[in-house]
Amino acid sequence: MTTTVIDHIGLLITNDSALGEGPLGQRRNASVVIEDDRVVSVGDAGQIADKRIDAEGACVLPGFVDSHTHLVFAGDRSEEFTARMSGQPYDGGGIRVTTEATRSTSTAELDRLVRLRLAEAHRAGTTTIEIKSGYGLNVEDEARSLDIARRHTSETTFLGAHLVPSEYVGNEDDYVDLVCGDMLAASAPYAKWIDAFCESGAFDAEQSRAVLEAGAAVGLTGRLHGNQLGPGPGVQLAVECGCASVDHCTYLTDADINALADSNTVATFLPAADFSTKQPYADARRVLDAGVTVALASNCNPGSSYTTSISFCIAIAVRDMGMTIDEAIQAVTLGGAAALRRDDIGRLTPGSAGHAVILDAPSHHHLAYRPGVPLIRDTIGPLGH
């Protein structure tokens, strides 16, 4: 057993109001004692241990939980991004470009690419990450993508219903049957979650429901992409199907918000996707004020949001989505954990995972106050599980 102490923490965010002030449970001049991978105590500065990490007065917070990524892909779509910035609209169709590149890339190379992206995310403070399939879109390549993802995280999501691949255009229902049949059967051994892109141009409510129900039948809990590009049935469907999270939520009606408020489905906002698709930013204030649990995630993918930076998401959420900095910090820690139905991560309390971020800054406010500056001095704990 190894005991590690993070000491001389100027400001510690525990996310437990029993351990410090306010909803973030803030303590000054603190330390965190970690045995192996678990926090065993939170106390004042000045601890002795086998291994000592000196925070030198900086702010320390729980490692970020990134509950929505699509890291298993090959190919480059920077020119599609550039065209979109010049006025070409985003309709999700570019997913097929990535599918072609991903299918034709070896497993070893895909795994190498995933490792590079995970290393980047870890340097940026992420210690738990969800990874979706969704660029295979056939039986073999969806299962292969999840097999790769599973090597790196327990939070894997089968997203065969990402987009109808070229070979099924005009036979969408046949594709949904494939997703719910052979593709799910081949993918389920590697997946914890099931997801669908419920959006005009992708899958409608009936198709999305079929996918979620097929997943539930083999023990996969649902999550859903919904209400990204316009109002739609996604949120209501996610709530009805008991999904852990409904993600995007850029266009919400009052009825959508009421449905979320009466559920245990988390509303996950993906501000970097709104940034990169030139959509309006989601109004998180309205959703928070209704008492809904909110998460922020990167949505890292090559088409609509090619970032691993949770700090960037925080800055946009605070400037443009009506969130306070404290709410944004909760959303990338406790919120992400709730979206993955986990209570062992997203906090630094006795018994929780020893996953922490040491900032190059005296407080968490700097994550919004200093946009674009890499403020993650050190990420404590492995990424992925």
Place this chain on the structure above:
Amino acid sequence: MTTTVIDHIGLLITNDSALGEGPLGQRRNASVVIEDDRVVSVGDAGQIADKRIDAEGACVLPGFVDSHTHLVFAGDRSEEFTARMSGQPYDGGGIRVTTEATRSTSTAELDRLVRLRLAEAHRAGTTTIEIKSGYGLNVEDEARSLDIARRHTSETTFLGAHLVPSEYVGNEDDYVDLVCGDMLAASAPYAKWIDAFCESGAFDAEQSRAVLEAGAAVGLTGRLHGNQLGPGPGVQLAVECGCASVDHCTYLTDADINALADSNTVATFLPAADFSTKQPYADARRVLDAGVTVALASNCNPGSSYTTSISFCIAIAVRDMGMTIDEAIQAVTLGGAAALRRDDIGRLTPGSAGHAVILDAPSHHHLAYRPGVPLIRDTIGPLGH
């Protein structure tokens, strides 16, 4: 003499259309040979030299020229930022908080803080930086701030006319007399430029003109803060006084744009300030379409824009200001150079400074495509001169 080669450059931005394709002068599979601090040649990959830097196929571009910063300061204003994000407006008054902190901090400590910020800027790709005074606001502390700045860059700007300090409120004209008299006399030996904050609540056109003219009389060329918080006389005054640049330019009339187009005054946009003050973003498209030379700079300061990240400025400019990625790259290289009236930096051509940025990316598009991700793998060349 040391010869350095940057080799195996996948995509080189020279900013010289004689050396490559398009306005950015792009070359594939290139190398740059640098002798001491100067580029001596640009050619194909596969060079031999004393010192070889392998770009491994990445994109290389000229080091960024950050033509507007306020790095000499002490104190923390993150809580003012947080309050502003929750709805408190920005009026520039917080400058007095920083002035108090800066005056009471030792020269050694101020110099240490400047070094930390310069190191951060250099890691983020900046190789030439302008530094203003403006948090001393008395004879001794303005001269002291510039003395510190001068240790690190030749691009120093006297900004005694940043805000009227508390002790002169109600006697603004007396303060302007001081700025133009004893303060200028004490500061000029350390300064290359003179600047004023021409804005409602700071200095009006007449006061700003007096400052610029006093500077010109002792050989300091003008630059001006103008049109940040609303329409105003700044742009027209800057053009009339032959300023090298007018900075902010968030609110411009057609007459302002016409005046800029007929001048050699650069329009410098500071998108991170618009971000951090919740102002609308400047419409750079309109200004570019009129043929005005445009720069982008960080405006790094503790009140309205606490970032050193030129990449962040590029991403915002591309998403929200109507600039193409190529225009944004020009604005942070050639544009910054023009704003400092320099033709030896901002390009990688024979004879220019050997200041380069190696990206962790195959093209410059990724600087906008991957918001928040630290993509600067290496910065070649010292910062500051």
